[in-house]
Amino acid sequence: MKYCQHCAAPITHHVPPGDDKLRYCCISCGVVFYQNPNNIVGTLPLWQDKVLLCRRAIEPMRGKWTLPAGFMENGETTLHGAIRETLEEAGATVIPSDCSLYTLFNLPYINQVYLFFRAALRAPEFHAGEESLEVALFAEEEIPWSELAFPVVRITLEQYFTDRRRGIFPVRMFDLQYSGTGLLSTFLVSSSTADFSNGTEALTKK
Amino acid sequence: MKYCQHCAAPITHHVPPGDDKLRYCCISCGVVFYQNPNNIVGTLPLWQDKVLLCRRAIEPMRGKWTLPAGFMENGETTLHGAIRETLEEAGATVIPSDCSLYTLFNLPYINQVYLFFRAALRAPEFHAGEESLEVALFAEEEIPWSELAFPVVRITLEQYFTDRRRGIFPVRMFDLQYSGTGLLSTFLVSSSTADFSNGTEALTKK
Numbered sequence: 001m002k003y004c005q006h007c008a009a010p011i012t013h014h015v016p017p018g019d020d021k022l023r024y025c026c027i028s029c030g031v032v033f034y035q036n037p038n039n040i041v042g043t044l045p046l047w048q049d050k051v052l053l054c055r056r057a058i059e060p061m062r063g064k065w066t067l068p069a070g071f072m073e074n075g076e077t078t079l080h081g082a083i084r085e086t087l088e089e090a091g092a093t094v095i096p097s098d099c100s101l102y103t104l105f106n107l108p109y110i111n112q113v114y115l116f117f118r119a120a121l122r123a124p125e126f127h128a129g130e131e132s133l134e135v136a137l138f139a140e141e142e143i144p145w146s147e148l149a150f151p152v153v154r155i156t157l158e159q160y161f162t163d164r165r166r167g168i169f170p171v172r173m174f175d176l177q178y179s180g181t182g183l184l185s186t187f188l189v190s191s192s193t194a195d196f197s198n199g200t201e202a203l204t205k206k
Numbered sequence: 207m208k209y210c211q212h213c214a215a216p217i218t219h220h221v222p223p224g225d226d227k228l229r230y231c232c233i234s235c236g237v238v239f240y241q242n243p244n245n246i247v248g249t250l251p252l253w254q255d256k257v258l259l260c261r262r263a264i265e266p267m268r269g270k271w272t273l274p275a276g277f278m279e280n281g282e283t284t285l286h287g288a289i290r291e292t293l294e295e296a297g298a299t300v301i302p303s304d305c306s307l308y309t310l311f312n313l314p315y316i317n318q319v320y321l322f323f324r325a326a327l328r329a330p331e332f333h334a335g336e337e338s339l340e341v342a343l344f345a346e347e348e349i350p351w352s353e354l355a356f357p358v359v360r361i362t363l364e365q366y367f368t369d370r371r372r373g374i375f376p377v378r379m380f381d382l383q384y385s386g387t388g389l390l391s392t393f394l395v396s397s398s399t400a401d402f403s404n405g406t407e408a409l410t411k412k
Contacts, residue, residue, distance in 0.1 A: 192377040
């Protein structure tokens with residue numbers, strides 16, 4: 001960011017009065033340009049015992065399999081964005097009233113928050129959108145685990161198949177963080193089940 | 207947005223090739239400036255049977271009571287942002303391992319997503335930050351219902367006192383929408399409890 005969007009004056013990078021963080025600021029017109037994380041919203045599209053995956057036609061991870069997801073747009077809700085991305089990338093329609101928030105992921109190293117919804121497909125009908133090479137339904141034993149595009153996809157699928165055996169689907173939030181050695185680690189931060197250590201009991205016992 | 211941040215050329219507002227939405231674009235250097243929703247993250251700070259509220263020192267809703275919350279910053283997780291805002295606005299420290307995701311709200315008419323965490327206070331210690339006039343603990347019967355700043359605060363408090371009686375705290379997502387007559391309506395879109403109509407049963411029956 002080099003120039004002010006409002007007056008075209010050069011931008012400076014400093015801590016504004018009353019703030020404690022470096023911001024892009026225009027000294028000429030006084031505007032501060034805040035930069036905030038983006039939400040990426042998607043679905044886990046379900047048909048009978050199968051999950052719909054898309055093989056990516058674009059970088060990063062071209063050729064790898066993913067769940068349909070993309071940047072949430074202004075003017076839409078998280079779920080509407082997830083449904084739109086499912087239609088765009090997988091040519092698939094889900095039943096809005098059969099969608100439930102399922103996994104959230106914080107990726108602070110790239111300023112992103114992922115939100116995935118479990119979503120019932122209206123019919124086993126789909127086709128590859130512009131950003132997909134192919135789209136297909138996979139039973140659990142058919143999932144291409146070594147060919148998945150992103151950790152958030154792998155974790156969401158792992159949780160789903162585990163939860164399905166128990167018949168309960170807690171809403172879970174994870175943090176993804178790089179360690180000093182460059183390894184990406186995943187931490188379960190929050191779960192809606194009461195048996196989670198930081199859940200109901202811990203709060204009500206105080 | 208009038209000028210390009212990168213080259214200071216005038217910005218146009220049109221649908222770029224391969225897109226279907228109006229974007230701010232620079233014809234000179236070719237950059238597209240996407241605008242996306244912001245996350246507002248906060249806590250429901252709990253001490254014994256009481257909830258911590260802040261009386262706002264700033265507009266909008268100066269003088270009204272709210273839960274500590276603010277814009278999520280780059281480089282932090284949703285929970286870290288919520289904990290930071292609680293410290294900044296209420297001078298209060300929560301126990302990170304005793305925090306659980308609780309309510310989400312989509313406000314598409316102002317391009318915002320709210321996320322609140324149930325959060326156990328480390329001690330009954332707090333003080334008004336720069337954006338608060340006062341901070342206080344309230345038992346259920348003491349909540350100033352007619353003096354709350356925002357619907358997201360009222361709904362989160364209502365859910366909490368209802369859930370506390372049952373001892374379970376589902377993660378719920380709501381949409382807030384303005385109707386044609388200008389009335390703000392709230393819709394429950396998703397809940398982590400299995401007894402919700404669009405939850406577990408509906409998905410596994412297919």
